[in-house]
Amino acid sequence: MKTPRYLLDYSNINFEKVYIDFLIIGTGIAGLYSAIHAHKWGKVLIVTKEKLEDSNTEHAQGGIAAVFDKEDSTELHLKDTLVAGAGLCNREAVQVLVNEGPARVRELIDMGTNFDRHHDQIALTREGAHSRRRILHAGGDATGEEVRRALTNVVVNQLGIPVHEKTFILDLITHEGRCYGALAYCHHYKKFVAYLAPITIVATGGCGQLYRTTSNPDVATGDGMAFAYRAGAELMDMEFIQFHPTTLYIPGLPAFLVSEAVRGEGAVLRNANGERFMHKYHPMAELAPRDVVARAIVDQMKKDGKLHVWLDITHRDAEFLKNRFPTIYKTCLKNGIDMAKDWLPVAPAAHYMMGGVRTDLYGATRIPGLFACGEVACTGVHGANRLASNSLLDGLVFGYRIFEKAIPEFKSFNEDLDKIPLFIPEPKYKKRRSLCSTYRKRLQLLMSEKVGIIRDEEGLKSALETLEDWSKCLEFEFSSMEEWETQNMIQIAYIMVRSALVRKESRGAHYRRDYPESILSYKGRHFVFQRESQESDSVELES
Template structure:
């Protein structure tokens, strides 16, 4: 068998097997909420490669976008999402997102999530970049953690849901064009387990760890997209990587997010000379779409030969900032920055992947039995640039739709899962490779040449270097998580570079210096990558 289908050699007769109705890979908001929305008479397994508390969702600060105000509507939310997406949004997906937002927020409140309120029952609303109305609900500046903590506490009480921590999903097991389960690696026992299932849901998050500087945790290595690709799934829009404009830039911390909500509450961006600059770049100034703000900051840093700019919210008093942004205030203060008196040093960093596993609005992929939701998926709601605070909402809305889908896909008590044992024997060989060094080099290449601003020369250089690494490891024996993650990072870097080279225009988060204009005639379409 070819070495690029499975990462290890195995014989299923020799591997422990466990059967579940549904296997969910990933324990962020998308994965856990999906598990809660699956009827209780189905047996569900959640696999997570770290503990269940570690995910990208936990780090989300700003909030969740939902049109609740009397002056707002799903139609206006739709319009803002479409505009931010720069012509590539799937309108059907966006309509589902905005129209089903409120009912999912109601469900979160029923699960015990406590959002900030004005008065007794009215949820507090703030505004973020590219939103025309105040529609972001929040829990201080740790919304993701509040939502995750409550959902995890609820899912732990469900008798039909089993959580398997420190378990790495290595590959999908397929027969023909159907997914039959997940081959996983137990980190504690260093052994493999085959989880057989009629339905596998990939909710593994994104792949911003392809870059040196990112707001994402160490787990965001794109394992779901990579294993889906090896199994024959289609990946879409990989060239669109969102760089969050304002990430703390401090010698001891270059990954802590300074929420967009800080700018939503009026903060200004200033260059190292203390000058406001955003009005020169966009009519919405600090509240322009993220891709525009990130490029503006990048340009100012180049013009002033500096490594950062500053965020200024010193016109707000200390008490207000401590109440509205407790985590940000506390973190900045720990580095000697009092945001009520001092400017906050910030710079852009990789934050979110618009692209991922191609799905429809029900999470279905081109592989029977394989579904995806959250950042791991790509159903077109974000287009070329995600609108702020639509990410947590995406995991909720489409996770719920997959939960409903389970009942029509799996008929209880009928049609037992059919699985035929098989073996994989490739020509992989042992190689002495400094994996950490290779990973760091790829992250540096991606940051320098496939970042906020790109051009053909840099992309070709990145392609050649990454292909060298790809060819070096494609037939390498893989023995643990370090090996698996390296394979996934190299594969996805290769596909991202290829997609960025192919799109010869600038659109949303993809900006080409050699093709600075948007070309709807030729490029108002999606780039899809698959092995077929």
């Protein structure tokens, strides 16, 4: 697949120029937290393609994993993360995560985040693959919403950091190998904008919308990975997308996440005959790593000839469930399900991308001036399968560490942004009327069927051939955000498939029925893609 440098031909577009010191792209936990710390050093502006609250963070239910209990330790958190990561975690990154995590969470508390408490102590729960109770939660099952509320209060009300909503980032501005900001289209004012900044931080989240069924919001279309890749950044570990084992299955309605914490509070999975089955797949049964539980559910669904299994937490009374899981409880009731009396129909759905824009442990990409954090980034910290509730922690820890490298780079910056060319002219693009109505649904179906929980070479090659055919759309110029998103999605899907084909083994969230075992030579080996080379490379990281 030939990937053009830009989404559009910018030669006939008039850009309004906006000058700032720090451009933050994204309003999830990583973007907002980064913006707060950037504010100490200069003028900050945040850009998001929809509303401020539209992010994966808002939908996070379970909580944040961090060592707060005297019976717990960072060594145990490290071990649990490495085990879940299936031999692919970057050990140094995990050490940073678990050791610096508690301090970042305490800072989040100081910023006004109200975590749930029990007898004046922070309440902790346990989730899948954790050996101890170490999950802080808020509002029962509304942790992400509470974290976003607290950070938004600091960003908007206390610091007055401007947020440009309804603004779609098209491409990054690069010149002679350095990043100088981004080109965007503002839907609210119907104008093109060039955001010029010495430091750009990408925190755009994941790409769950590549799949027909996902727990992610509509904004999760992989845009940050796509425009960073077009600019020359590397993408790593793109074969590893996590499927959450339990989303509420209601025909005709979008998947609704049923938190891992429900199983942490004793819920069990049952097949069509009402029998428990997880003990046949893993010693930790319902609390096994997510990749194990998701595959087990798919296998059981196939055996039963059903589109879901059952989640049973009827041993808990209604009062407990209302207080501990208010969002899930209300959603179930709205759909005629009483959690205290009824089993929940659940099935896996695309949830979290372990891969992304390759960075070091300070969020730096291979492009000077460009940093990334949160789900869009990849340090290798999650390996082949993310440990439950490590995602919000990731956004905090690595969003904070960015400034250890970004500030010296910012202080030494002495170029005139007005003299930086906004783009490099490319051959004219072809015009086309419409893309989104035909390609997007077909793409989601293709990825779900060929690049889902269980894969094989035949399916992957078939997907690759289809995507190579669809890649012609990258040569066309479109005029709507939905079409630009679809172009980004096709680009990212292609890299995911290529990465999945190269890894001829099963590891974590990447399971191939034609190579069902993990192979020692692949342990610690990460596949990297870069636009200029069009080929994959591999790097070894200590696991």
